[in-house]
Amino acid sequence: MEPIVISTWQHGLEANEEAYRNLNENANSLDSVERGLTVTENNPEVHSVGYGGLPDNEGRVTLDAALMDWKARIGSVIGIEHIKNPIRLARVILEDTEHTILSGDGAFTFAIRNGFEPELLLTEYSLKKYLEWKSQGSGKAEERHTDRDTFNDYHDTIGMIAMDKFGNITSGCTTSGLAWKLHGRVGDSPIIGAGLYNDAAVGAAASTGRGEECIRACGSFYIVEMMRQGLSPTEACRRACERVYKLNLLSSKNRDHKYQVGFIAMNISGEVGAFSIRSGFQYAVMKNNINTLFDSEFLIDEKYIIEDL
Ligand code: SD4
Numbered sequence: 527m528e529p530i531v532i533s534t535w536q537h538g539l540e541a542n543e544e545a546y547r548n549l550n551e552n553a554n555s556l557d558s559v560e561r562g563l564t565v566t567e568n569n570p571e572v573h574s575v576g577y578g579g580l581p582d583n584e585g586r587v588t589l590d591a592a593l594m595d596w597k598a599r600i601g602s603v604i605g606i607e608h609i610k611n612p613i614r615l616a617r618v619i620l621e622d623t624e625h626t627i628l629s630g631d632g633a634f635t636f637a638i639r640n641g642f643e644p645e646l647l648l649t650e651y652s653l654k655k656y657l658e659w660k661s662q663g664s665g666k667a668e669e670r671h672t673d674r675d676t677f678n679d680y681h682d683t684i685g686m687i688a689m690d691k692f693g694n695i696t697s698g699c700t701t702s703g704l705a706w707k708l709h710g711r712v713g714d715s716p717i718i719g720a721g722l723y724n725d726a727a728v729g730a731a732a733s734t735g736r737g738e739e740c741i742r743a744c745g746s747f748y749i750v751e752m753m754r755q756g757l758s759p760t761e762a763c764r765r766a767c768e769r770v771y772k773l774n775l776l777s778s779k780n781r782d783h784k785y786q787v788g789f790i791a792m793n794i795s796g797e798v799g800a801f802s803i804r805s806g807f808q809y810a811v812m813k814n815n816i817n818t819l820f821d822s823e824f825l826i827d828e829k830y831i832i833e834d835l
Contacts, residue, residue, distance in 0.1 A: 527693040529549035530792070530810060531546050531549065531687070531732045532688075532700045532792055533810050534685045534686075534788060534807075534808075535682045535809070538809055538810035542562065542810050542811075544560075545688050545814075546562075548561050549688060555595070555596070555689060555695055560614065560617050560698065562686055563684060563686055564611050564669045569609065574637050575684055575701055576589060576612070577610050579702025580656065581648060581656050581702075581705075582711070582803070584709045584741075585660075587652070588607055589605070589701060589703075590603065590700070590712065591715065591809060592616055593598065593697070594697050594718060594723065594730070595693050595696045596619070597789070599620045601618065601620025601626070602626060602629060602741050603615050603627070603716060604652035607641050612700060615640075619672035620642050622808070634690060644746040664703065673722070680736075681736075685699045685711075685715070686699075687790060687792045689794075694726070696724065697722040697723070697731070698732070698773055700715065701715045711737070713741075714733055717745060720737070720743075721737070721740065722734065723749070725750050725754070726794070728753050729750060729753050729791060731747075731753075731789055733745050733789050734789050734807075735785065735786040736804070742773045745764075748818055750791075752765050753791065759800075763790070763791050763800055763801035765799040765801050766789050767787065767789065767802065768825065771826070787803045788800065788801070800813055800820070800822040803824065807824065
């Protein structure tokens with residue numbers, strides 16, 4: 527098969543390069559996704575992933591990451607602190623334990639026992655932004671996106687799906703979650719079926735954006751099931767966005783409706799697609815040695831007014 531990799535947002539371009547280089551050298555998709563996502567975790571300019579990720583409401587950088595491969599193997603890490611590459615830890619959980627998910631202190635202890643070095647992940651920039659937020663006193667978590675309009679300031683979760691030369695697909699996600707989230711809050715990224723899902727007979731999906739809304743819809747699982755029924759990756763992602771949108775409204779009229787959720791998907795023929803709730807979501811696809819950033823199709827435009835519904 528021709529290798530192919532798709533990932534979320536503009537920073538997906540850089541991660542794709544690394545994943546694709548590995549795929550081209552005959553690495554499997556699990557190795558390639560892990561290595562690709564590590565690039566984003568290591569980049570302090572990406573303020574929603576790994577080192578340099580914006581902290582929670584207590585000023586603590588807490589990271590979520592997960593991997594799922596074509597053998598339905600899972601490794602997920604929730605709310606880990608001081609470990610720069612949670613995606614590498616997710617890989618160790620996937621390969622070397624009987625478990626699927628480790629969280630918090632237990633995940634940290636497991637990491638140290640497995641040779642990971644503790645590091646300070648709060649950068650000068652993140653601390654400055656945190657102190658600014660504190661002094662404003664809104665107390666609310668914030669979604670920040672690397673969209674077309676705000677690219678220079680904000681960054682976002684990276685989700686990635688890759689197919690290797692053997693036709694095997696792996697999906698992965700890594701994030702520091704919403705900026706200023708309540709300490710202990712868990713988003714979609716480490717939740718299997720929400721932030722990512724993989725089925726060797728069908729394909730895979732991954733998400734970005736407001737985790738609460740994606741979790742409510744089991745977004746990534748839903749996309750894989752839609753593709754199983756014969757929908758294209760783009761059409762399956764569109765259906766998932768409709769589901770997210772409806773469940774957000776159903777769950778509460780008072781809920782914050784100004785959220786973004788974006789999905790990417792790939793089927794076992796190597797076709798890819800994406801869809802988002804609002805405009806601005808971008809995704810990067812690399813195949814045939816060409817890495818391209820696309821604007822996603824979306825469900826509603828910014829003129830949407832909740833009171834009209
Ligand atoms: C989360 N989906 O924790 C992640 C973060 C994100 O815009 O993508 N934020 O909800």
